[in-house]
Amino acid sequence: MTDVSDPIPVPAPSAASAPFWDSTRSRVLSMQRCAACRLLVWYPRHLCRYCGATDLVWEQLSGRGVVYAVSVHHRPALPALADKVPYSVVLIDLDEGARVMSTVFGPPPAVGDAVTVSWLPLDDGRHLPIFEPR
Numbered sequence: 001m002t003d004v005s006d007p008i009p010v011p012a013p014s015a016a017s018a019p020f021w022d023s024t025r026s027r028v029l030s031m032q033r034c035a036a037c038r039l040l041v042w043y044p045r046h047l048c049r050y051c052g053a054t055d056l057v058w059e060q061l062s063g064r065g066v067v068y069a070v071s072v073h074h075r076p077a078l079p080a081l082a083d084k085v086p087y088s089v090v091l092i093d094l095d096e097g098a099r100v101m102s103t104v105f106g107p108p109p110a111v112g113d114a115v116t117v118s119w120l121p122l123d124d125g126r127h128l129p130i131f132e133p134r
């Protein structure tokens, strides 16, 4: 039986991801940039995935991007999503150059659509970044 009051499960912040989650409290999308090779690093971690450097600096992103891929879900993956179907799991190419996985609720976007970050409030003051058309 589906309980629509179930919250969407969200990971607890780790030492690496705490700055990301802290920025969601003020609805700011942030990501680490490697000080050595200058590439954006997603998801949060302690070492650069490209060059292995440990000097990763948090920076604020625009939250704007373009849809790279879409998977429309007609069955909810979680009870908390039962009233949101169909929804789309998407890959977004952010304007700053990183690719992230996220969700679009409402009509499915098309590949190439311009999107911007939106925020789903969580019970503990954090927000979950999702995307919407712009």
Ligand SMILES: [Zn+2]
Binding pocket: 034, 035, 036, 037, 038, 039, 048, 049, 050, 051, 052, 053
């Ligand atoms: Zn690097």
